[in-house]
Amino acid sequence: MSADRRAAPRTAVVWDVLDPLLAGGPLDVLDIGGGTGGSAVRIAALGHRVSVIDPSPDALASLDRRAREQGVEVSGRQGDLSDLLDVVEPDSVDLVLCHGVLEVVDDPASAVARIREVLRPGGHLSLLLAQHHAAVVARAMAGHFAQARSLLDGSTGREGHGRTGRRFTRDEATALLLGADFEVVSTHGVRVFADLVPGSLLDLEPGAAGALVELERAVAGRAEYLPLATQVHLLAR
Numbered sequence: 001m002s003a004d005r006r007a008a009p010r011t012a013v014v015w016d017v018l019d020p021l022l023a024g025g026p027l028d029v030l031d032i033g034g035g036t037g038g039s040a041v042r043i044a045a046l047g048h049r050v051s052v053i054d055p056s057p058d059a060l061a062s063l064d065r066r067a068r069e070q071g072v073e074v075s076g077r078q079g080d081l082s083d084l085l086d087v088v089e090p091d092s093v094d095l096v097l098c099h100g101v102l103e104v105v106d107d108p109a110s111a112v113a114r115i116r117e118v119l120r121p122g123g124h125l126s127l128l129l130a131q132h133h134a135a136v137v138a139r140a141m142a143g144h145f146a147q148a149r150s151l152l153d154g155s156t157g158r159e160g161h162g163r164t165g166r167r168f169t170r171d172e173a174t175a176l177l178l179g180a181d182f183e184v185v186s187t188h189g190v191r192v193f194a195d196l197v198p199g200s201l202l203d204l205e206p207g208a209a210g211a212l213v214e215l216e217r218a219v220a221g222r223a224e225y226l227p228l229a230t231q232v233h234l235l236a237r
Helices: 003-022 038-044 057-070 081-087 108-118 132-141 145-152 170-179 199-204 208-219 223-228
Strands: 028-032 049-054 074-078 093-099 119-130 184-190 231-236
Touching: 003 093, 003 119, 003 184, 003 208, 003 231, 028 038, 038 049, 038 057, 038 074, 049 057, 057 074, 081 108, 093 108, 108 119, 108 170, 119 170, 132 145, 132 223, 170 184, 170 231, 184 223, 199 208
Parallel strands: 028 049, 028 093, 049 074, 093 119
Antiparallel strands: 119 231, 184 231
């Protein structure tokens, strides 16, 4: 299975939310922790002004190569959420992507508050977080029952964070945003089934990858399936 086919069921829901925002005139977009530029280059190709902040020089070098190969311009800056206001001017960004980053910061609430400062009035934050309940299910299904029980009790992964970082419930993620004076526009479950379906099935069954994408889209906004989602995506204004 190609990388694009493998990624589509895991990313389609997020892009369904972002695409309407990106359909208008050029925006100033900031991708925090954007790494090698998988999202940034795609957005720059739509005509937007895109910057990536990432702590890894190697990732930024890969970003530069990818942007040049695609014939687009993306600004890469070394840094992270802790020094965001040192490298980005307040009220200078229309859209911030913060995908898979709050899991590993020391103070998520302060980090969200800093993001709020760099956004212009009416700007949007795309926040993608590892979802707590799904981690319990994944550990149990892998036979790691003690780890599942530990996560269930909240002794790892939420108050503290271990090797794989924090995980958040929808309510915790919403509280972070409201605490920084954001308005939550939408909440979706991401990768509800995608991580449970064997890759070999998608290889062997014609049309299976596309059908899985449509299934992910169908359940993304249904609250009863959110606890199964590997990630939760919130769009805030």
